[in-house]
Amino acid sequence: MSEQHKVLEGVGKRRVKRTFEDDSDTESNRPSDNNDASVNERDAQSDSTPANMNELRKLARQKYLDKRELEVMALASRDLELLEEDVKKYGWDNLSTREQEEINIKRQAIQLVKDRRELEAGSRKGYHIIDRKEDSLQNAEIKQGEPAGKERGWEDQQLEYSVRAQDYNDKKIFVQGSDKYEFVLDDNAKVKFTDEEEILPGKREYQKELVANLETEVKRLETIAETRKSLPVYKYRDELLKAVRDHQVLIVVGETGSGKTTQLPQYLVEDGYTAGGKFMVACTQPRRVAAMSVASRVSDEMEVVLGKEVGYQIRFDDKTTRDVTILKYMTDGMLLREFLTDPELSRYSCIMIDEAHERTMATDILLGLLKDILPHRKDLKLLISSATMNASKFSAFFYDAPVFNIPGRRFPVDIHYTLQPEANYLHATVTTVFQIHSAMPLPGDILVFLTGQDEIENVRETMEEIAFKLGKSIKPIIITPIYSNLPQQQQSMIFEPTPAGVRKIVLATNIAETSLTIDGIKYVVDPGFVKENSYVPQTGMSQLLTVPCSKASVDQRAGRAGRVGPGKCFRLFTKWSYHNELDDLPKPEILRTNLSQVVLLLLSMGVTDLLKFPMLDKPSIANIGRSLEQLYVMGALNSKGSITKLGRIMCEFPCEPEFAKVIHSSAANEKCNGVLEEVTTILAMLFEAASIFATGKERKAVLGQMNSDHMLYLEIYNTWANNGYRRSWCQDHHIQHKTMARVRNIRDQLWRCSEKLGLVALNQLQIKKDPNMSQSIKEQRIMRSFITGFPANIAKLTSKGYQTIGRNGGMAVHIHPTSIVFSLTRETGKPFKYLLYQQLMLTSKEFMRDCMPIPNEAWLHEMVPHYYNNLG
DNA sequence: GAGCACTGC
Numbered sequence: 005m006s007e008q009h010k011v012l013e014g015v016g017k018r019r020v021k022r023t024f025e026d027d028s029d030t031e032s033n034r035p036s037d038n039n040d041a042s043v044n045e046r047d048a049q050s051d052s053t054p055a056n057m058n059e060l061r062k063l064a065r066q067k068y069l070d071k072r073e074l075e076v077m078a079l080a081s082r083d084l085e086l087l088e089e090d091v092k093k094y095g096w097d098n099l100s101t102r103e104q105e106e107i108n109i110k111r112q113a114i115q116l117v118k119d120r121r122e123l124e125a126g127s128r129k130g131y132h133i134i135d136r137k138e139d140s141l142q143n144a145e146i147k148q149g150e151p152a153g154k155e156r157g158w159e160d161q162q163l164e165y166s167v168r169a170q171d172y173n174d175k176k177i178f179v180q181g182s183d184k185y186e187f188v189l190d191d192n193a194k195v196k197f198t199d200e201e202e203i204l205p206g207k208r209e210y211q212k213e214l215v216a217n218l219e220t221e222v223k224r225l226e227t228i229a230e231t232r233k234s235l236p237v238y239k240y241r242d243e244l245l246k247a248v249r250d251h252q253v254l255i256v257v258g259e260t261g262s263g264k265t266t267q268l269p270q271y272l273v274e275d276g277y278t279a280g281g282k283f284m285v286a287c288t289q290p291r292r293v294a295a296m297s298v299a300s301r302v303s304d305e306m307e308v309v310l311g312k313e314v315g316y317q318i319r320f321d322d323k324t325t326r327d328v329t330i331l332k333y334m335t336d337g338m339l340l341r342e343f344l345t346d347p348e349l350s351r352y353s354c355i356m357i358d359e360a361h362e363r364t365m366a367t368d369i370l371l372g373l374l375k376d377i378l379p380h381r382k383d384l385k386l387l388i389s390s391a392t393m394n395a396s397k398f399s400a401f402f403y404d405a406p407v408f409n410i411p412g413r414r415f416p417v418d419i420h421y422t423l424q425p426e427a428n429y430l431h432a433t434v435t436t437v438f439q440i441h442s443a444m445p446l447p448g449d450i451l452v453f454l455t456g457q458d459e460i461e462n463v464r465e466t467m468e469e470i471a472f473k474l475g476k477s478i479k480p481i482i483i484t485p486i487y488s489n490l491p492q493q494q495q496s497m498i499f500e501p502t503p504a505g506v507r508k509i510v511l512a513t514n515i516a517e518t519s520l521t522i523d524g525i526k527y528v529v530d531p532g533f534v535k536e537n538s539y540v541p542q543t544g545m546s547q548l549l550t551v552p553c554s555k556a557s558v559d560q561r562a563g564r565a566g567r568v569g570p571g572k573c574f575r576l577f578t579k580w581s582y583h584n585e586l587d588d589l590p591k592p593e594i595l596r597t598n599l600s601q602v603v604l605l606l607l608s609m610g611v612t613d614l615l616k617f618p619m620l621d622k623p624s625i626a627n628i629g630r631s632l633e634q635l636y637v638m639g640a641l642n643s644k645g646s647i648t649k650l651g652r653i654m655c656e657f658p659c660e661p662e663f664a665k666v667i668h669s670s671a672a673n674e675k676c677n678g679v680l681e682e683v684t685t686i687l688a689m690l691f692e693a694a695s696i697f698a699t700g701k702e703r704k705a706v707l708g709q710m711n712s713d714h715m716l717y718l719e720i721y722n723t724w725a726n727n728g729y730r731r732s733w734c735q736d737h738h739i740q741h742k743t744m745a746r747v748r749n750i751r752d753q754l755w756r757c758s759e760k761l762g763l764v765a766l767n768q769l770q771i772k773k774d775p776n777m778s779q780s781i782k783e784q785r786i787m788r789s790f791i792t793g794f795p796a797n798i799a800k801l802t803s804k805g806y807q808t809i810g811r812n813g814g815m816a817v818h819i820h821p822t823s824i825v826f827s828l829t830r831e832t833g834k835p836f837k838y839l840l841y842q843q844l845m846l847t848s849k850e851f852m853r854d855c856m857p858i859p860n861e862a863w864l865h866e867m868v869p870h871y872y873n874n875l876g
Numbered sequence: 877g878a879g880c881a882c883t884g885c
Binding site for chain 2: 290291292318319335336337338340341362364365366455456457458487488489513514515517518519534535536537546548550593601657658659694695753818820821822826830845847848849851853
């Protein structure tokens with residue numbers, strides 16, 4: 005019995021030594037009940053403890069909580085070292101049968117641990133051991149109130165997959181009977197053990213299970229190690245690391261399937277760039293789901309708990325631990341925000357900008373900022389991963405940085421072109437799909453790229469009719485549409501495995517080009533078009549036009565056929581067209597969006613000469629000019645063009661400056677404050693306006709009549725909130741619950757931001773002053789708030805219909821038929837004289853989206869005099 | 877009386 009006690013103490017020493025080498029003389033450990041508050045309290049009260057002891061203990065506690073089955077198993081098997089000493093001391097024959105048996109089993113166990121260590125030594129060093137078994141994941145309980153995995157969409161599933169392991173792990177340690185214990189570092193409170201079985205159940209079943217689990221774990225590790233080594237990037241590991249050592253900036257051209265995203269950051273960590281936890285390696289992704297799922301996989305490969313050594317950071321979800329996380333996957337937008345608080349990015353030693361060829365706005369700005377700080381941060385390494393086509397552009401941008409090529413691993417895809425251009429690509433699409441279906445053997449699903457929801461629904465109908473007519477002369481097909489606004493349940497259908505003898509036909513927008521991958525696709529049909537949104541600064545209007553894809557896009561689409569085996573891609577345009585008519589790359593976002601947010605961000609970082617700011621593609625002067633003007637009108641800039649106090653406040657908000665201005669006014673402008681809460685809700689709804697309604701039709705039927713889309717949004721949100729934020733309420737009202745959940749998140753984030761900046765307090769002052777503000781006064785104040793943010797977005801009713809007013813006035817515009825104002829006007833026959841709109845969009849006509857009637861022209865002059873009084 | 881690709885803080 006006392007042997008057992010000694011054993012445990014010894015083991016504790018070893019464990020602590022390994023984790024905290026600097027504090028080797030303050031160590032000890034004991035099991036304690038996880039839920040026993042008094043024990044923890046006693047920990048905290050041990051007053052002979054050094055001041056930093058509590059910190060240390062917290063850290064230790066954190067670490068030990070993360071330990072899983074194997075850590076406990078390893079612990080148990082390390083006992084053997086001490087048991088063996090006893091064998092020497094007392095002689096084998098003097099031990100009891102039970103003790104002998106125990107030692108035998110532990111001998112086997114330790115052998116397995118040794119094997120595993122050897123395996124580890126090959127690829128990594130110094131990480132804690134945890135397990136992550138697929139089946140444990142699948143058996144983990146699903147959070148209450150959530151539907152089962154199958155009913156949810158891919159994003160939720162991915163998220164759950166990333167997160168659940170973490171939750172599960174926090175709560176459980178796997179060894180049967182040992183789940184009561186955690187190991188806490190403590191130098192005073194030593195507990196005397198009276199019953200050895202309580203500490204380590206020396207039962208045969210346990211030992212057997214231990215060995216069996218170890219074997220499973222060794223196999224799993226072998227598989228992971230093999231998979232890592234089999235990736236194309238593995239062969240280049242040393243060369244890559246040498247290149248990183250020799251150069252500050254490295255362009256990495258890694259095709260899909262090369263493993264760059266998961267492996268490169270790990271190599272950097274292994275090569276010591278995190279300096280024992282002092283620095284971080286960051287890898288940016290353009291999309292949230294990618295950041296989450298890659299982080300999850302890498303934490304698995306490195307055998308750490310997601311959120312500790314390896315974590316991710318996206319809006320609304322920070323799964324990192326300060327001073328512990330050494331490898332962080334994050335969205336590019338998050339890193340950009342981090343520049344605001346830490347302009348030198350001093351916490352990072354290496355930054356990898358992944359998927360840089362996608363040229364998101366955040367990536368482009370990041371590259372410019374990084375180029376600026378590299379001379380001051382000689383120790384900072386920058387890796388840029390790009391597709392082949394623009395590697396030289398990145399290289400030139402960073403003073404001819406070396407380009408490193410890593411081949412991909414993909415199956416060959418045959419490309420077929422049409423012999424002559426197709427007059428009607430939709431017709432050609434349907435024909436091609438049925439040709440493939442009748443001529444090619446099963447299995448092998450078909451992925452069709454279309455431009456939008458409308459097209460997808462039309463093609464689907466046509467195909468269903470044809471399939472019906474053909475009846476049993478063809479094999480059965482399943483048609484599954486996928487586009488981002490498709491409600492969740494229907495989205496998940498594309499991931500259902502195709503039944504035998506059936507062909508699945510996926511009709512997708514370019515969401516399937518990068519954002520999600522579908523297994524089992526063997527054929528791709530590509531008409532070669534995409535809808536592209538672009539912003540015209542002169543008119544302030546966006547246009548959504550169907551344009552031909554770039555070469556990079558169609559190549560990417562073709563690649564989707566070669567993921568599981570050799571595939572075929574049918575392009576509904578000519579080979580000549582591919583080589584002579586298509587652009588190489590899609591137009592970068594920075595050339596087709598409103599720049600006010602970026603301009604304000606750069607100004608707040610002290611970039612005063614915007615034209616000199618390094619950028620891969622320079623936006624037009626007209627665009628920058630218009631942004632500066634907008635910012636000036638809102639008071640974010642003074643007449644000299646430098647940022648004001650208000651401008652800095654606006655920068656703090658994670659949204660466009662126009663929206664931030666509305667928030668600010670609703671709390672701080674005495675002409676309209678006291679409505680911060682309402683305004684925050686409306687703005688959060690406006691961000692997601694496009695995907696709130698399941699279909700466009702239901703909008704007016706949702707609730708009673710409202711005067712404006714803005715007030716309708718407010719009413720919808722409040723009613724939903726009053727109904728307990730329930731999913732069923734959304735279903736009853738044809739509203740997408742997932743979108744509403746996002747709105748709630750955004751709303752909370754904006755509110756917290758207002759709180760931090762003291763706006764909530766200001767708002768409260770006004771409410772105290774006028775506690776019985778009537779509904780109509782509130783509404784008026786909301787309208788005024790919006791005018792301050794969107795002074796140029798006003799249309800006036802003339803004899804020729806609505807026309808814009810303001811600097812570029814006189815343009816004929818129309819109320820969008822989905823707007824509540826549209827139906828309201830029709831019902832009453834009385835159009836409003838002035839309308840404020842959130843967006844002008846050119847589709848078939850110049851439409852105003854999300855409209856709000858302005859009942860009083862004088863408000864315009866009152867709220868933004870410097871704009872309206874100077875119009876003449 | 878239209879019909880909005882896709883991201884992100």
